[in-house]
Amino acid sequence: MPTKPPSLDACYYDGLSSRRRPVRLSVAGGYLLLDGPDGGRSVLAAAVRVSEAHGTAPRTLRFAGESAFCEAGQGPALDALLSALGYRDGIAARLQNRWRWAFVSLASVGLVLLAAYLYGLPWGARLIAPHVPIAAMRSLSDEALAQLDKYLLKPTALPEERRRKLQDGFQELAAADPALARYGDSLALGFRASPRIGPNAFALPGGQIILLDELVALCDDDAEILAILSHELGHLNKRHSIRMLIQSSVVAAITAVWFGDVSYAAGVVGGALLNSGYSRDMEREADDYAAGMLRRRGGSPALLASALEKLEASHLARRAEKERDEDGKSGRIMDWLSSHPDTGERIRQLRENPAAD
Amino acid sequence: MQSDSSAVPPDDAPVEHRLQFTGTGGEYFRIWIVNLLLSILTFGIYSAWAKVRREQYFHRNTLLDGGGFDYHGDPKAILKGRIIAVALLFILSLVEKIAHDFYYPVVLVASPLVPWLMIRSFIFRSRNTSFRGLHFDFHGTYMGLCKAYLIPLIVLIVLSGTMAYFSEQAALEASRQSERAPYTGAILLGSMFGIFLLVPALLYRFKAFQFNHLAFGASRFESRFRLRSFYGIYLGVFVLLPLFAGLILASISVGIAIWAGIETREDLFAAITVLWSILKGNEILIWSLIFLGSLIYITALVVLPAWFAALLTNLVWNNTRLGKHRFKSDQTLWGVSWIVVSNLLLMLITLGLYWPWAKVRLTRYRAERAALLAVGSLDDFVAGATREKSAIGEEVADIFDFDIAF
Ligand SMILES: [Zn+2]
Numbered sequence: 001m002p003t004k005p006p007s008l009d010a011c012y013y014d015g016l017s018s019r020r021r022p023v024r025l026s027v028a029g030g031y032l033l034l035d036g037p038d039g040g041r042s043v044l045a046a047a048v049r050v051s052e053a054h055g056t057a058p059r060t061l062r063f064a065g066e067s068a069f070c071e072a073g074q075g076p077a078l079d080a081l082l083s084a085l086g087y088r089d090g091i092a093a094r095l096q097n098r099w100r101w102a103f104v105s106l107a108s109v110g111l112v113l114l115a116a117y118l119y120g121l122p123w124g125a126r127l128i129a130p131h132v133p134i135a136a137m138r139s140l141s142d143e144a145l146a147q148l149d150k151y152l153l154k155p156t157a158l159p160e161e162r163r164r165k166l167q168d169g170f171q172e173l174a175a176a177d178p179a180l181a182r183y184g185d186s187l188a189l190g191f192r193a194s195p196r197i198g199p200n201a202f203a204l205p206g207g208q209i210i211l212l213d214e215l216v217a218l219c220d221d222d223a224e225i226l227a228i229l230s231h232e233l234g235h236l237n238k239r240h241s242i243r244m245l246i247q248s249s250v251v252a253a254i255t256a257v258w259f260g261d262v263s264y265a266a267g268v269v270g271g272a273l274l275n276s277g278y279s280r281d282m283e284r285e286a287d288d289y290a291a292g293m294l295r296r297r298g299g300s301p302a303l304l305a306s307a308l309e310k311l312e313a314s315h316l317a318r319r320a321e322k323e324r325d326e327d328g329k330s331g332r333i334m335d336w337l338s339s340h341p342d343t344g345e346r347i348r349q350l351r352e353n354p355a356a357d
Numbered sequence: 358m359q360s361d362s363s364a365v366p367p368d369d370a371p372v373e374h375r376l377q378f379t380g381t382g383g384e385y386f387r388i389w390i391v392n393l394l395l396s397i398l399t400f401g402i403y404s405a406w407a408k409v410r411r412e413q414y415f416h417r418n419t420l421l422d423g424g425g426f427d428y429h430g431d432p433k434a435i436l437k438g439r440i441i442a443v444a445l446l447f448i449l450s451l452v453e454k455i456a457h458d459f460y461y462p463v464v465l466v467a468s469p470l471v472p473w474l475m476i477r478s479f480i481f482r483s484r485n486t487s488f489r490g491l492h493f494d495f496h497g498t499y500m501g502l503c504k505a506y507l508i509p510l511i512v513l514i515v516l517s518g519t520m521a522y523f524s525e526q527a528a529l530e531a532s533r534q535s536e537r538a539p540y541t542g543a544i545l546l547g548s549m550f551g552i553f554l555l556v557p558a559l560l561y562r563f564k565a566f567q568f569n570h571l572a573f574g575a576s577r578f579e580s581r582f583r584l585r586s587f588y589g590i591y592l593g594v595f596v597l598l599p600l601f602a603g604l605i606l607a608s609i610s611v612g613i614a615i616w617a618g619i620e621t622r623e624d625l626f627a628a629i630t631v632l633w634s635i636l637k638g639n640e641i642l643i644w645s646l647i648f649l650g651s652l653i654y655i656t657a658l659v660v661l662p663a664w665f666a667a668l669l670t671n672l673v674w675n676n677t678r679l680g681k682h683r684f685k686s687d688q689t690l691w692g693v694s695w696i697v698v699s700n701l702l703l704m705l706i707t708l709g710l711y712w713p714w715a716k717v718r719l720t721r722y723r724a725e726r727a728a729l730l731a732v733g734s735l736d737d738f739v740a741g742a743t744r745e746k747s748a749i750g751e752e753v754a755d756i757f758d759f760d761i762a763f
Contacts, residue, residue, distance in 0.1 A: 015740065016490075017490075018490065018574065018737065018738035019736040020736060055381060055418055057420075058417070071424060096391040101387070102390050105393070105394040109397060112397055113397075
């Protein structure tokens with residue numbers, strides 16, 4: 001095949017009017033030559049700025065410092081002309097024109113997001129959590145508790161005397177850890193009942209710990225209840241709820257941006273699914289904290305283990321009951337989300353720890 | 358590329374030039390994913406360059422009479438605008454979360470900035486768009502926008518104030534079972550309805566302002582549309598159509614009831630009981646009903662705004678001219694419904710990965726349903742004076758989600 005000097009037809013615009021002039025482009029001696037009915041001109045190859053290839057769209061050849069430019073359709077003729085001009089696509093332009101790189105990018109985006117979710121997010125939350133003012137958390141917790149009181153919780157039915165005893169035990173526990181002092185007055189034990197939630201206790205990010213009557217009824221020994229409370233104090237000491245709050249708001253924000261064009265609901269559901277309850281590591285941290293606290297007070301981590309065993313047994317019984325009961329079907333999904341598959345493992349770890357260190 | 362010098366018609370008969378869109382979903386997917394990765398790896402800094410790429414892809418692939426549009430946004434200006442926008446958003450949400458009492462005062466103090474941001478955003482967009490080497494421009498001013506909005510805005514503020522006051526009052530009186538409760542309720546409903554009715558007027562002023570200050574080179578666009586048409590579209594899409602659909606549904610269920618021989622109230626209860634017992638035993642049926650219901654709901658949520666947007670685009674472009682040239686837009690309700698519903702389903706199935714194809718499909722549809730009705734040659738436009746452009750307004754508007762597309 002004889003090699004002709006590359007040339008092709010293009011349109012020339014001067015940038016001063018919308019007038020379109022046909023030109024013939026060619027390359028010679030390091031210059032781009034423009035040749036048309038209204039005359040010709042030449043531009044130094046180094047002064048030609050070629051637009052990135054965008055699919056099959058026409059490309060523009062602009063001239064440094066001028067508003068005039070040429071527009072040329074894509075094809076082998078343009079490619080030959082551009083290589084004669086010494087033009088090469090930039091890295092990003094080459095990456096985005098190959099399916100192979102698109103798939104590599106897709107996989108990398110997935111990996112980066114996964115790594116950020118698994119490692120980056122908890123790390124960042126751990127870093128930020130100590131700087132969140134307790135007052136802000138307190139107002140958030142008050143709001144959350146008000147909502148819970150309205151829909152899920154009932155006033156306690158425990159006798160005054162029993163409550164005072166537990167309250168005293170709790171204060172003693174809390175006083176044992178000076179790190180908890182930063183919660184100030186907010187650090188308090190609250191009593192509620194909730195047949196719908198069942199036996200449970202939970203720590204709110206502001207420092208309140210809520211103990212449900214059902215849990216008190218389940219554990220006949222107060223030492224077990226205090227073991228569970230020290231586990232909850234562990235969540236407070238390590239600021240787990242604040243960390244979870246930071247993590248879930250970041251996840252919610254990102255999923256909302258990602259799904260923003262699909263629907264807001266999908267993002268919210270996604271955020272909730274990815275963030276139900278504390279992480280496994282957080283539960284273990286709280287268990288370790290409670291075990292340490294129990295040992296220092298001359299108790300045994302086995303107290304927490306036996307309390308957890310009772311909780312698990314009651315949880316399983318409640319689930320079985322719900323399954324028998326036809327009307328409880330809608331509750332099954334929530335149940336599945338909130339179940340802890342690794343409770344057995346946690347109990348084993350607590351039991352294996354010797355009673356004293 | 359051919360020259361169009363021979364296409365000049367002998368008389369003033371307009372020649373229709375359809376817009377063409379040559380982009381494909383696959384191409385845009387590759388651009389999107391590569392730039393997404395680069396943006397993530399650079400902690401968002403590259404996103405300004407990614408935005409320029411995206412805009413250039415869509416502009417250059419939109420052709421009119423064989424020539425492409427172009428986008429000239431400067432990534433560094435966009436990055437600067439983005440940083441300012443993110444900082445503003447961060448401060449605002451911080452104030453909302455931590456110093457809640459100051460939130461409304463801060464918003465109130467900042468609100469005069471909104472028209473300014475809108476104007477900056479229009480200017481940035483139009484000046485960075487070109488066709489045949491001529492840039493678009495926007496000549497609207499801050500005072501002009503305030504004036505255009507003044508009266509409807511005052512009405513809106515009065516109505517919202519009334520609504521806010523009376524909704525508290527209504528709650529109070531309802532709890533006390535006061536005799537005045539019905540009057541308060543009526544005022545509350547009235548002010549809500551008033552706000553609902555005010556939306557088309559606001560939109561009308563907005564579109565008129567936007568299009569009558571737009572220029573291509575030195576030539577100004579002119580738009581003449583009637584307020585009445587805006588109300589027609591608005592009430593048609595958001596009131597009459599749902600009403601019509603409701604009527605059809607009601608008559609279908611009445612028809613089924615008659616066909617099934619339901620005559621007395623007891624029959625109806627019996628039928629419901631039978632249906633209920635069928636449902637109760639069948640978990641798959643329940644879930645498919647829930648799925649179907651939410652699908653219909655989401656579809657309505659997506660389709661009605663898409664209809665409104667399509668009719669509005671038709672109305673605006675069909676009443677706009679640029680010198681001797683006119684425009685045409687003929688999007689159909691079926692066309693947009695098919696695109697937005699199938700886009701939604703495919704996005705849900707692919708967890709959002711279909712997004713580039715969805716965007717390309719919608720862009721192509723919108724472009725190909727629009728045309729320039731050219732009278733004479735397109736060669737005679739001349740450039741206007743060049744002016745500076747900053748991206749602050751554009752990026753703030755982007756982050757705060759103002760809808761300012763032309
Ligand atoms: Zn725990």
